[in-house]
Amino acid sequence: MSPILSVRGLTVCYPNADQPAVDDVGFDLAPGATIAVVGESGSGKSTVALALSRLLNPAVSIRADALTFEGHDLLGLPREALRRLRARRIAMIFQSPFGSWNPSRTIGAQLVDGLRAAGLWPERRQRLLELLKRVGIDDPERRLGDYPHRFSGGMLQRAMIAGALVTEPSLLIADEPTSALDATVQAEILEILDELRKEQNLALMLISHDLGVVARVAQHTLVLYRGRVVESGPTAALYRHAGHPYTQGLLAAVPRLEGPRKTPLPAMPQGTATIGGCVFASRCPRAEELCRTSAPPARRLNGTDVACHFAEDVRREPIWR
Amino acid sequence: MTDRRERTGSRLLRLLTSLAWILLVVWVAVSVTFVLSRIVPADPARLAAGLDAGPEQVAEVRAEMGLDQPLAVQYGRYLGDLLTGDLGRSLQTRQPVIDDLLTALPASLELILASYLIYAVIGILAGIAWAYWPRGPHTLLLRFGAVIGVAVPVFWVGLVLQVVFAGKLQWFPVAGNFDYEGTGVPKVTGMGLVDTALTGQLPLIGEALRTLTLPVATLVVTHLAVTMTLMRSSLEEQLKRPYVRTARARGVKERRIVFVDALRNSLNPVVTMLGLQLGWSLGGVVIVEVIFSWPGFGRYAYQAFSAFDYNAIMAITLLSTVVFVTVNALVGMIYPMLDPRLKEAR
Numbered sequence: 001m002s003p004i005l006s007v008r009g010l011t012v013c014y015p016n017a018d019q020p021a022v023d024d025v026g027f028d029l030a031p032g033a034t035i036a037v038v039g040e041s042g043s044g045k046s047t048v049a050l051a052l053s054r055l056l057n058p059a060v061s062i063r064a065d066a067l068t069f070e071g072h073d074l075l076g077l078p079r080e081a082l083r084r085l086r087a088r089r090i091a092m093i094f095q096s097p098f099g100s101w102n103p104s105r106t107i108g109a110q111l112v113d114g115l116r117a118a119g120l121w122p123e124r125r126q127r128l129l130e131l132l133k134r135v136g137i138d139d140p141e142r143r144l145g146d147y148p149h150r151f152s153g154g155m156l157q158r159a160m161i162a163g164a165l166v167t168e169p170s171l172l173i174a175d176e177p178t179s180a181l182d183a184t185v186q187a188e189i190l191e192i193l194d195e196l197r198k199e200q201n202l203a204l205m206l207i208s209h210d211l212g213v214v215a216r217v218a219q220h221t222l223v224l225y226r227g228r229v230v231e232s233g234p235t236a237a238l239y240r241h242a243g244h245p246y247t248q249g250l251l252a253a254v255p256r257l258e259g260p261r262k263t264p265l266p267a268m269p270q271g272t273a274t275i276g277g278c279v280f281a282s283r284c285p286r287a288e289e290l291c292r293t294s295a296p297p298a299r300r301l302n303g304t305d306v307a308c309h310f311a312e313d314v315r316r317e318p319i320w321r
Numbered sequence: 322m323t324d325r326r327e328r329t330g331s332r333l334l335r336l337l338t339s340l341a342w343i344l345l346v347v348w349v350a351v352s353v354t355f356v357l358s359r360i361v362p363a364d365p366a367r368l369a370a371g372l373d374a375g376p377e378q379v380a381e382v383r384a385e386m387g388l389d390q391p392l393a394v395q396y397g398r399y400l401g402d403l404l405t406g407d408l409g410r411s412l413q414t415r416q417p418v419i420d421d422l423l424t425a426l427p428a429s430l431e432l433i434l435a436s437y438l439i440y441a442v443i444g445i446l447a448g449i450a451w452a453y454w455p456r457g458p459h460t461l462l463l464r465f466g467a468v469i470g471v472a473v474p475v476f477w478v479g480l481v482l483q484v485v486f487a488g489k490l491q492w493f494p495v496a497g498n499f500d501y502e503g504t505g506v507p508k509v510t511g512m513g514l515v516d517t518a519l520t521g522q523l524p525l526i527g528e529a530l531r532t533l534t535l536p537v538a539t540l541v542v543t544h545l546a547v548t549m550t551l552m553r554s555s556l557e558e559q560l561k562r563p564y565v566r567t568a569r570a571r572g573v574k575e576r577r578i579v580f581v582d583a584l585r586n587s588l589n590p591v592v593t594m595l596g597l598q599l600g601w602s603l604g605g606v607v608i609v610e611v612i613f614s615w616p617g618f619g620r621y622a623y624q625a626f627s628a629f630d631y632n633a634i635m636a637i638t639l640l641s642t643v644v645f646v647t648v649n650a651l652v653g654m655i656y657p658m659l660d661p662r663l664k665e666a667r
Binding site for chain 2: 094160
């Protein structure tokens with residue numbers, strides 16, 4: 001099946017930054033499939049999401065060898081066409097539930113705005129109410145008249161999901177959709193997302209710093225460090241044979257209920273530009289001279305594409321446990 | 322039903338509380354001015370009696386004015402008179418101060434209302450346009466206007482306008498307000514533009530407009546910049562909020578995002594500022610009225626302060642305070658209309 005979203009060599013530069021925030025990122029997403037983009041804060045994962053939907057400030061430069069969605073070149077699309085695409089085909093949900101809603105307008109007014117933009121008001125009204133009920137909002141008709149401060153964070157995120165899916169988009173970009181919520185709500189929201197994805201044959205791009213979340217829903221995972229893909233592959237393979245020290249570090253940082261406390265990753269060093277070398281070299285215990293001078297190319301190893309000179313060694317003798 | 326009655330009751334209570342606050346503030350202001358007017362080393366009796374008066378005459382005038390009484394007695398008498406609406410006589414005009422004020426106020430109101438409407442509306446619109454189209458040649462003009470308005474003092478703007486448009490070009494009169502003499506226009510409101518408009522005679526209306534133009538322009542130029550820049554920065558700040566990104570991600574049109582989503586949230590500081598400006602407006606017209614010999618409250622205040630006309634000064638302070646606190650209280654009622662969270666908190 002041909003991919004719905006195809007990204008090649010995506011590079012994003014903020015003005016006055018000495019390093020690109022996203023550097024040569026590429027992946028494909030098939031209809032109905034799920035891909036996760038993981039990394040710490042500052043790894044560039046949210047920038048990838050915003051670049052795809054062209055929601056970055058116009059002063060930010062976006063380059064790519066290819067950025068196609070359902071046959072449209074996202075970079076060359078005129079404003080109005082792009083707006084229509086956002087209204088109907090690409091939906092997004094964001095991290096902060098309270099910030100993402102206008103505090104002075106009712107939930108209903110804001111959701112209706114989206115439907116109007118998509119040209120689906122009022123015929124999708126009933127569908128919106130159904131979806132709201134479906135994501136767990138009781139008495140949706142009455143709740144639509146409420147202002148955001150009457151909702152909890154989890155409820156706002158549920159309403160956001162209903163609003164995103166009511167237009168039946170083919171791609172949903174979810175940028176840390178559950179990070180601001182407590183663990184039980186998090187699980188529920190993920191479940192709802194995954195169910196609806198299956199029903200609507202929706203391709204999902206999930207952005208998260210939490211590998212535990214990713215493991216539950218994504219078939220494919222992309223690990224981003226300082227704007228570069230350090231490792232990518234099927235999520236299961238990535239878990240079993242992480243070949244990049246950074247992937248291992250992230251996995252080791254997932255909290256567990258049992259067993260010894262895990263080793264945390266050392267903090268991200270500030271402002272150390274790694275020109276020419278591996279982006280992770282300054283933080284990697286395994287780094288050698290080679291890592292500081294030459295950037296490792298991505299290569300296929302046991303099912304994942306890993307960008308590390310010593311991936312075989314790292315896999316044999318994991319660095320973090 | 323009880324719920325509603327309770328709500329009406331609490332609303333009444335709130336109204337009474339704010340009224341009590343207003344009265345308290347006014348009382349404090351009145352008392353402070355009273356004390357200040359009595360400890361200033363100037364002798365109103367001497368001024369009232371005139372320069373030629375001898376010591377006996379001054380003493381006589383002092384007794385007549387009650388200034389020989391103890392301070393507490395004077396204060397009590399002053400407050401008592403105040404409650405009956407008696408503000409005393411002006412030393413300069415020999416008229417009751419209340420009559421002076423009632424004659425002067427309409428002229429000032431005309432200036433204030435005309436300029437306020439213009440700079441509030443233009444300032445808000447220009448600020449929105451600036452935030453909506455942040456790049457382009459028009460920003461140069463807006464930036465220029467903003468700098469002029471903030472940096473250049475009122476009297477300078479007024480004088481330049483007088484020199485250029487009244488002196489050189491002779492488009493507008495140099496000074497004075499609409500002259501009723503010989504026009505047959507009845508003095509209904511005391512505001513030239515309104516009274517001539519009531520007659521419906523275009524040449525007269527034009528004349529009233531001509532006298533208004535320069536003083537109003539001076540006030541507009543010097544007040545527009547603040548409204549405009551505040552509106553712009555406030556709206557720009559809102560347009561950076563995550564909810565705007567959400568709306569964009571939903572494909573909502575940019576115009577709708579600006580006018581329906583962001584604008585309402587950005588009005589809060591602008592309303593605060595416009596409220597303060599209206600509250601200060603009585604003080605703000607002093608310089609303009611003096612420059613343009615506009616026979617309003619500002620010029621009256623200027624003359625009263627120059628001559629130490631203490632009854633007038635106290636009345637002026639009283640009126641300015643009342644206007645300021647009343648406007649502030651009214652502005653406070655606007656916020657809940659802008660923010661639903663405040664509405665529910667009431």
